[in-house]
Every structure is written in C-alpha cells, then in structure tokens.
Amino acid sequence: MYSFKELNKSELTDILVDNSFSAFRSDQIFNWVYNNLVIEPDLMKNLPGGLLKFLTDNFLMENLNLIKIKASNDGTTKFLWELTDGERVETVLIPQSKEEKYTACLSVQVGCDLGCSFCATGMDGCKRNLTAAEIVDQVWQISKYIAENNLGELRNVVFMGMGEPFLNYDNLKKSLEIINSEGAFQIGSRRITVSTVGIVPKIREFGRDFDQVGLAVSIHSGDNEKRSKLMPVNKKYDLNAIKASLKDYYKLTSRRITIEYLMIADFNDSIYDAKKLVEWIEDMNVFVNLIPANPVAGLDHKPSPKQRINKFKNYLDKVNVPVQIRTSMGEDVTAACGQLRLKEEEANA
Numbered sequence: 001m002y003s004f005k006e007l008n009k010s011e012l013t014d015i016l017v018d019n020s021f022s023a024f025r026s027d028q029i030f031n032w033v034y035n036n037l038v039i040e041p042d043l044m045k046n047l048p049g050g051l052l053k054f055l056t057d058n059f060l061m062e063n064l065n066l067i068k069i070k071a072s073n074d075g076t077t078k079f080l081w082e083l084t085d086g087e088r089v090e091t092v093l094i095p096q097s098k099e100e101k102y103t104a105c106l107s108v109q110v111g112c113d114l115g116c117s118f119c120a121t122g123m124d125g126c127k128r129n130l131t132a133a134e135i136v137d138q139v140w141q142i143s144k145y146i147a148e149n150n151l152g153e154l155r156n157v158v159f160m161g162m163g164e165p166f167l168n169y170d171n172l173k174k175s176l177e178i179i180n181s182e183g184a185f186q187i188g189s190r191r192i193t194v195s196t197v198g199i200v201p202k203i204r205e206f207g208r209d210f211d212q213v214g215l216a217v218s219i220h221s222g223d224n225e226k227r228s229k230l231m232p233v234n235k236k237y238d239l240n241a242i243k244a245s246l247k248d249y250y251k252l253t254s255r256r257i258t259i260e261y262l263m264i265a266d267f268n269d270s271i272y273d274a275k276k277l278v279e280w281i282e283d284m285n286v287f288v289n290l291i292p293a294n295p296v297a298g299l300d301h302k303p304s305p306k307q308r309i310n311k312f313k314n315y316l317d318k319v320n321v322p323v324q325i326r327t328s329m330g331e332d333v334t335a336a337c338g339q340l341r342l343k344e345e346e347a348n349a
C-alpha cells in the first residue's frame with residue numbers, strides 16, 4: 001500500500017507509468033485530491049476504470065482519523081486525530097482578524113524530546129516522527145473542513161504545533177514539496193512558516209531547500225545561561241551558533257526572520273532582558289513576536305503582566321527593532337501555543 005499523501009507528483013507519475021498508465025493521469029489525480037479535495041477514486045470522473053481499481057487497491061488515501069473537535073470561544077478550533085498505529089496528534093485552526101481567513105497550525109511529531117521548561121508538548125517526550133502523509137493530511141483535512149462548513153479560505157500554514165520540525169526534516173521537506181506543488185491547496189510558499197528552536201545545521205539546509213518559506217526561531221532569551229534553563233537544546237546549539245546560521249540563512253533567502261520570544265513573568269521580561277535580546281539581534285533583519293507565555297498545568301511559569309510586556313516592547317520600539325505582541329488564542333480549549341499535550345488528550349478523549 002502506498003500512502004497517497006506522501007507522494008509528490010513525479011513519484012506518483014513513476015508509479016503510474018510503471019503500471020502501464022499514462023503519465024498525464026497524475027495531474028488529473030492530483031487535481032482531484034488537492035484542488036477538489038476528492039479522495040474517493042469512484043468520484044474521479046475522468047479516470048478510466050482500470051486506473052480507478054488500481055488506486056482503490058494500492059493507495060491509502062487518508063492517514064488521520066478525526067477523534068474530536070473542540071471549538072474555543074474565540075473561534076479557534078482544535079482537531080484531535082488518531083493515526084493508523086493509534087497514536088494521537090492535534091492540529092489547530094485559527095481565524096485571522098480579517099474575516100473568513102484562517103491559519104492552520106500543524107504538528108510534526110507525536111510529542112517532543114526537547115523538553116523546554118514551559119511547554120506541554122515536551123512533557124511526555126517524543127513517541128515518533130509524523131510521516132509526510134500525516135503532515136500533508138492535516139492540511140487536507142482542515143481544507144476539507146473549511147470547505148464543507150463554508151468558512152472561507154485557508155490562507156496560512158504554520159508549523160508550530162507539536163514537535164520540532166527540524167528534527168523531522170526529511171518528512172517536513174517532503175510535506176512542503178507536496179503542499180507547495182502546483183495546484184495543491186493554493187497556499188503559496190510565502191504563506192507558510194516553519195518554527196524551530198534553532199537546530200543549526202538544518203537552518204542552513206532549509207535556506208537552501210526553501211528560500212520562499214518563512215522561518216521563525218524560538219529564542220526566548222538573549223542570554224545563553226537563561227536560555228539553557230528554558231531550553232536544554234541551547235547547550236547544543238547556543239545563541240552564537242544560531243546567529244551564525246541565521247546570517248547564512250539570510251544570505252541564501254533574503255527573507256526577514258521571525259524571532260519568537262515568550263514573555264515569562266520575572267524570568268525574561270525585564271529591561272535588562274530586552275537589552276540582551278537587542279544585543280543579540282544586532283545587525284540581523286528580524287521581526288520580533290512577543291508571546292505572553294500560556295499557563296500549562298504542572299509547569300510553574302507565569303505569563304508576564306501586560307504592563308511589563310508593553311514596557312519590553314517600548315524598549316524594542318525605541319531602538320527600532322520591529323516588534324509586535326502576539327495575542328494568544330484558543331486558551332480555553334488548551335489549543336494555545338505550548339498547550340498541546342498527548343497525555344491529557346488521551347485521558348479526555
């Protein structure tokens with residue numbers, strides 16, 4: 001059995017040709033699956049009977065089984081999926097301020113091994129990587145949900161759900177190729193953003209592979225000692241190494257990099273911390289997103305008070321670092337950043 005959604009068009013063409021079907025059929029099938037969101041071979045009207053049977057017999061068309069949808073008061077919707085081996089992951093659909101436009105926040109691993117001190121996903125470790133098909137299917141299922149409910153348009157895709165994208169690089173790459181393929185979903189590269197903690201060698205590779213896809217880096221402190229306390233991965237890839245790789249990335253892509261900075265009360269939210277961040281940022285073309293840390297049951301950090309976040313932002317404004325405060329959404333259904341967790345979902349499902 002092939003998983004359809006991990007094949008790019010040329011791989012599908014090869015399989016078809018090897019089995020004596022015409023190469024151009026792959027265009028038609030891709031069009032059905034990724035433009036019309038039709039996966040039942042029987043409904044693919046322009047394909048010959050022999051090919052319909054071949055598709056039915058040899059391809060797994062879906063990789064995610066919907067277990068639960070939770071809608072938040074603010075319009076954010078959390079989808080819990082079961083994978084074919086029984087593992088579970090989540091995708092979050094977030095409405096944009098402009099009506100009828102949405103962002104899908106994708107997961108890339110079942111859990112995460114990096115154990116950042118503020119993050120629910122990291123609490124149970126990483127069970128396994130998602131396959132490219134499981135990543136692509138999140139976009140497919142969400143697109144279908146939006147279409148069926150007449151909600152509008154999927155505008156943006158962000159890799160900011162469960163797991164570290166650059167520790168599942170091959171499947172990330174494959175999924176981006178498929179999501180980006182001509183005619184698929186109509187989501188351009190420029191509307192896709194991948195968030196990483198800064199896996200240095202992969203930052204360069206990503207710049208070479210995808211110079212149009214956005215990159216966000218979770219920094220959270222401009223001070224190595226503090227950052228290591230928050231993110232153990234900083235001991236392997238520290239701020240200096242990340243900065244060097246981001247400079248190379250910028251040479252390759254000329255794309256402004258998003259810096260994510262979690263605001264944690266009385267830990268990284270003082271003017272001293274703002275100064276450290278500005279020092280680190282110096283001579284890079286970046287945009288800073290300040291994110292109030294969401295509370296996580298079992299972890300003891302607290303979000304910075306609004307006033308402190310504003311003060312921090314004002315400091316960045318004063319020294320001309322582009323910055324915005326990102327409002328959190330989906331908190332009431334624990335769909336907000338860093339609140340996606342396996343265990344709890346299994347217990348509640």
Ligand code: SAH
Binds near residue numbers: 159165
């Ligand atoms: N592993 C990648 C991508 C997934 S996490 C990364 O860490 O970048 C996506 C974003 O959610 C990251 O910026 C992460 O720092 C943030 N996040 C994690 N826990 C959070 C919390 N408790 N409150 C707010 N944001 C959080």
Ligand code: SF4
Binds near residue numbers: 112121163164197338
């Ligand atoms: Fe993993 Fe990202 Fe959570 Fe850190 S913040 S534990 S890297 S998912």
